[in-house]
Amino acid sequence: MNYFLEAFAWIFSPERLTGSLPLPTAIAQHLAFTFGSVLIAALIAIPAGWWIGHTGRGRELAVLLSGAARALPSLGLIVLLYMLMGVAFKTEAAVVAFVLLAVPSILAGAYAGFEAIDRTVIDAGRAMGMTRWQLLGKVEVPLGLPLLIGGLRVATLQVVATVTIAAYIGLGGLGFYILQGIQTRNFPQILGASIVVIALALVLDGVFALLQRLVVPRGVAARVNTPQRSAGARTRALAGSPA
Template identity: 80%
Template sequence: MNAFADALAWIFSPDRLTGSLPLPLAIGQHLAFTFGSVAVAALIAIPLGWLIGHTGRGREIAVALSGAARALPSLGLVVLLVLLMGVVHKTEAAVVAFVLLAIPSILAGAYAGFEAIDRTVIDAGRAVGMTDWQILWRIEVPLGLPLLIGGLRSAALQVVATVTVAAYVGLGGLGFFIIQGIQVRSFPQILGSSLLVVALALLLDGAFALLQRLVVPRGVAGRVARESRTASRAVPAAP
């Protein structure tokens, strides 16, 4: 418990508001890298995932590329891109690395959301004369949103943890305190900054979990609730 008390004391110390990198600024940098990278990845992966889910083509290629991207070592990728793009463009290099790491989860959530839709619903839309464009925006996108948000949730959690390696190339964030703590052998600083990364991850996870529940269409949510009640009544009581 003393270790956690020392870590909390380090976090709430007035010294964290001064110095070359105040703690609030480091948290802001960390969140900026996270949200910026996830946003760029979403702009790339969501249209591609919707195209794959809507047409049913290219899924095997997407799965293969996503699996390969998930296997990339984050620190090695950041360092490699910094070397290739130059130190002057190290911020862009780090963002590219984080975007590459975020794309697989978002891509999978985008096309899996479409694939999970009951095909009879789409057939019913075509039966009433809806065009492919109307089916996409009025049926597939709303019903696929929960799984898409789940993909964004996974991507955000992965990126917020990986952004700590940006400090290895001098880009700040909460990873700065972890690296500095290792160098000066300050365990409270290492643990304190690690706890802040965990806290950010938990806050993001909770926010995306709430959003995932909110985007479930009202009719689908009501049907799931009715099915759950029916299933619970069907279970025989224990003797």
């Protein structure tokens, strides 16, 4: 228990605002790596996932590549890219590794969102005279958005936890404190930095969970809630009726 008290004392110490790497700067670096990598991964994976979901082609290849990318060890990949690309490109090496980590979840969310749409909805759109692009923009993308946000949510949580290893090649972030604490056997510092990483992950998870609920189309939400209300009304009616 003393370690936790010392860890929180380390986090809120005035010394965290000074030194070679102040805590706010480390948090900003950590978030910059996270959002930058997820953004690049999204620009690659979302169009590919939508194309797979819309056309039904290439799903097996996407699953194969996603599984292979998830199996790559992040630390080993960063070190390998760092050695291949050189010291001058260590930032790029880390970003490439984080992008490869984020792509599978976003890709899966993008094409799974399209595949989960009821085919009768697509047929109804075609019957109304919608073109391929109108179906994509007005039907498939809005209905598939919740699962896409879910994929972004998983990818962001994976990356924000993995960015800590960027400190192994001298890129700062919250991993700097963990690595420094391991070297100096400063356990409150290790635990304090870990708590900050966990707090960031929880905040980001909450934001994406809220966003995932907000992007559900109103018609879909009403359709999900209506049977529950109808069932409740039937139950009350049966309870109030004579035997």
